[in-house]
Amino acid sequence: MIEQTPRRLRYAMVGGGQGAFIGAVHRHAIALDGLAVLAAGAFSSTPERALDSGRALGIPDRHNHPSWQRLLEAELKRAPAERVDAVVIVTPTDSHFPIAQAFTEAGFNVVCDKPLVHNGEQAEALVAAVAARGTVFGVTYNYTGYPLVRQAREMVRSGALGAIRKVVVEYNQGWLATALESTGNKQAGWRTDPARSGIAGALGDIGSHAENLVATVTGLEIEELVADLGALVPGRMLDDDASLLLRFKGGARGVLVASQINAGMENDLRLRIAGEAGTLEWRQEEPNRLGHFRSDGPAQIWTRGSPWLGEAARRATRLPSGHPEGFIEAFANLYRGIFADIGARQAGLIADPLDADYPRVEDGARGVHFLECAVASAASRGWRSLRSE
Ligand SMILES: NC(=O)c1ccc[n+]([C@@H]2O[C@H](COP(=O)([O-])OP(=O)(O)OC[C@H]3O[C@@H](n4cnc5c(N)ncnc54)[C@H](O)[C@@H]3O)[C@@H](O)[C@H]2O)c1
Secondary structure, three states: OOOOOOOOEEEEEEEOOOOOOHHHHHHHHHHHHOOEEEEEEEOOOOHHHHHHHHHHOOOOHHHEOOOHHHHHHHHHHOOHHHOOOEEEEEOOHHHHHHHHHHHHHOOOOEEEOOOOOOOHHHHHHHHHHHHHHOOOEEEOOHHHHOHHHHHHHHHHHOOOOOOEEEEEEEEEOOOOOOOHHHHOOHHHHHHOOHHHHOOOOHHHHHHHHHHHHHHHHHOOOEEEEEEEEEOOOOOOOOOOEEEEEEEEOOOOEEEEEEEOOOOOOOOEEEEEEEEOOEEEEEEOOOOOEEEEEEOOOOOEEEEOOOOOOOHHHHHOOOOOOOOOOOHHHHHHHHHHHHHHHHHHHHOOOOOOOOOOOOOEHHHHHHHHHHHHHHHHHHHHOOOEEHHHO
């Protein structure tokens, strides 16, 4: 198991106020292992709601701020040892870059939700800032925290499937099958607005997870892609349905679907990886099972918590097999990795890679280049090389 850091870390949160979605999930996930406590924040875009939200979370007034700029100012006034150990950014995408850049440049460790930022220039500026400051920067591609996703990664790496030939990843949701944004739904509102969401709709919101899942599990690099992006709900300004063909370096082929208009679907993220000797299949809605189809024996179902799983999956597991673990535990696994890395660096050590197992700023930046490439491909109706973006 991952060793506890020597003291409880302290974190601040930007966003995640009353009425917000994912901020609370981050707080629950962090609370699961007790490695860090919520110590400060600027929880909302409006000052009153920010302060109300912080009070409701039990944040003392001196650590509860009306804006992220005031949070940063207040933290910088403290002695370095008194500052928070990390800042978690859970605002809509348009504000990720200024907030992440300001805290990184001021020397803070940062965790930011996906997609990282709006364009490749911002992404590279952040990568450079993190490298210059030597800080920790995690991006919450939370699906990579599931034990059986880590098992799949280990099986691919160990050669259990042979050379990978084909990867199919789909993320199907139905919640935007109607014009929900016109009803005042907050989450639908900013996600379908290019000024706030960026250049991609469904592809940015959930296709970004699909891209990261493929890259993490297979280690394959997309060389070229062709994308068909559409808005199937009349009047919508960004794609709500995306179908992509992928060509990876080394010759493997892939298909990526990200769609939010599959009426009735919930969070149907599924991954199939076919190699020369076998195929793996995993579904987010049944995350405690991994299918392994082999050409040299009967098909197998690997289950979370079983003794034959590899080290990465074992470390990501809290409960005995058969007691379901889910979304929050997977999210918490990323935070374990992030806090292990922060704790190690604070102690002047280098964390074991299996302890510090989390997506980094470079993964977020690659995701942004992927989105730009797909949007350019859809506009030109042709194949695009990822390296030329
Ligand atoms: N990893 C995942 O599974 C997952 C799931 C959902 C959302 N997300 C990502 O998380 C982020 C937030 O999404 P959400 O659905 O929770 O959005 P939301 O609209 O529910 O919440 C956003 C929160 O940020 C606050 N906010 C906005 N601008 C702010 C600012 N300048 N300063 C302080 N607070 C500000 C809002 O007031 C609100 O409290 C997005 O980047 C989204 O893509 C990730």
